[in-house]
Amino acid sequence: LPGVPGQRFGFFVVELNGTTIGMITLDRRDPERKGHIRPEGGERELGYMFLPQAWGRGYATEACAAALDWFADVHPGEPVVLSTQTANEASMRVAAKLGFTEVERFEDYGAEQ
Numbered sequence: 669l670p671g672v673p674g675q676r677f678g679f680f681v682v683e684l685n686g687t688t689i690g691m692i693t694l695d696r697r698d699p700e701r702k703g704h705i706r707p708e709g710g711e712r713e714l715g716y717m718f719l720p721q722a723w724g725r726g727y728a729t730e731a732c733a734a735a736l737d738w739f740a741d742v743h744p745g746e747p748v749v750l751s752t753q754t755a756n757e758a759s760m761r762v763a764a765k766l767g768f769t770e771v772e773r774f775e776d777y778g779a780e781q
Contacts, residue, residue, distance in 0.1 A: 677694065677695075678694030678695070678712065678735070678738075679692075679693055680692040680693075680735050682727065684722070684727065689718055689719050689721075689722040690716060690718030690719060690727065690728065691716065691717055691718075692715070692716045692735045693713075693714075693715040694714060694739055694748065695712065695713055695715065696710050696711070696712060697709060697710065697712070697713040697749055697751075701776070702775075702776055703751045703776070703781060705747055705771060711746075711748065711749045712739065712743075712747070712748045713750065714735070714748050714749070714750045714766075715750075716731070716732055723758065728762050733766060736748060750763050750768050751781050753777075753781055754773060754779075754781065755779065
């Protein structure tokens with residue numbers, strides 16, 4: 669659902685053999701939150717959530733790469749940020765596989781991001 673009319677831009681449902689296994693979002697990061705690469709903020713933030721039974725199989729990396737490719741075609745040159753807890757090793761690996769580089773670390777949601 670790249671554009672849900674009147675609702676969320678860049679909301680994707682991930683299916684495997686007709687069953688929903690996850691979702692991906694590309695929402696604007698609130699300028700009041702930490703973790704920006706532009707002084708004014710407002711960058712798109714890649715978010716994803718998958719069912720536990722889908723973890724560790726490469727689905728998140730593959731689906732996020734497809735969503736990022738779509739976004740790059742629709743909004744060339746627009747930055748995308750990804751924020752995750754540094755303790756979440758699996759998400760850190762996904763970020764690295766997608767080509768994200770660490771810009772800064774900060775506290776948010778009670779943990780280092």
